[in-house]
Amino acid sequence: MQGRFLIAFFSASPSRRTARVAQKIADVIGADLYEIMSAVPYTEDDLNWNDSKSRSSVEMRDAASRPEIAGTLPDLTSYDTVFVGFPIWWYVAPHIINTFLEQYDLTGKTVVPFATSGGSPMGQTTAHLRPSAKGALLKEGRRFEMGETPMAINSWIASLGV
Numbered sequence: 001m002q003g004r005f006l007i008a009f010f011s012a013s014p015s016r017r018t019a020r021v022a023q024k025i026a027d028v029i030g031a032d033l034y035e036i037m038s039a040v041p042y043t044e045d046d047l048n049w050n051d052s053k054s055r056s057s058v059e060m061r062d063a064a065s066r067p068e069i070a071g072t073l074p075d076l077t078s079y080d081t082v083f084v085g086f087p088i089w090w091y092v093a094p095h096i097i098n099t100f101l102e103q104y105d106l107t108g109k110t111v112v113p114f115a116t117s118g119g120s121p122m123g124q125t126t127a128h129l130r131p132s133a134k135g136a137l138l139k140e141g142r143r144f145e146m147g148e149t150p151m152a153i154n155s156w157i158a159s160l161g162v
Contacts, residue, residue, distance in 0.1 A: 004078055005031035005162075009085035010096055012042040017116040027135070028153045031083065032074075033102045036100050039068035049089070060090045066099040073103055081110040081162045082136075083105045084129075088115045088143065091123035097134040106136030110162050115143045 007026045011019035019035065026033050046055035059065040076082060084100065088095045093113065101111070111133045113126055126141045139160055 001087065005035060005081050005083065006032045006074060006076065006079040006082045006084065008034045008036055008074070008100060009083075010036040010100075011036075011085075011087070012038070012092060012094070012133055013047060013087065014044065017122075018085050018087050021116055021148065022083075024148060024150070025083060025085075025153055025157075026152045032079075033061070036096060037070040038096055039070040047143075051130055055091060056094070057124045059095050060092075062095075067094075067096040067151065069099055069103075073100070076104055076106075076109065079109065081112060082106075083112045083114060085116075088117035088120040088122070088125065094123045097113045097129065101129065101132040101136075104116045105130045105135060106133050109136045110139060111136040111162065112139045112160060115140030115141060116131055117143055 007022045009018050009022035011017065011022070022033060025031065042055065045051070048054040049057060051057060059067060086097050093115070111137055113129060115122060115125065122141050122143050128136060130138055144157060
């Protein structure tokens with residue numbers, strides 16, 4: 001592993017699964033952490049994927065939806081690789097991840113998506129993120145289970161060649 005790493009993650013649910021996985025990866029590779037937070041926090045009702053009128057359902061049906069991010073975005077100039085973590089929503093990344101990626105000129109950066117899910121695979125997540133990661137080398141993403149070991153994380157990082 002070479003260069004500096006940033007783990008940027010979005011973790012909206014009360015279980016904070018994505019936040020816990022992001023912390024594990026950061027601990028293993030010595031990365032900095034940045035939490036992507038919505039300017040309007042998501043409530044449990046907003047996250048109810050069984051309700052077609054819930055905020056997350058409405059956002060995910062609109063490919064142009066770009067939820068606003070709260071606070072100041074990190075300066076990426078000193079990072080070579082940016083890991084972007086999120087829960088899988090409707091088989092892709094939540095649109096706030098597109099909001100995050102589209103704020104930057106990612107030329108020369110490596111972007112590595114990772115996700116958590118109750119059972120959904122990564123699907124076409126990486127392909128859907130590609131237009132938002134202009135200029136970046138976008139690696140194929142990986143879905144993580146909660147019980148990932150540091151050895152498994154190290155093995156995954158080594159396979160990325162970053």
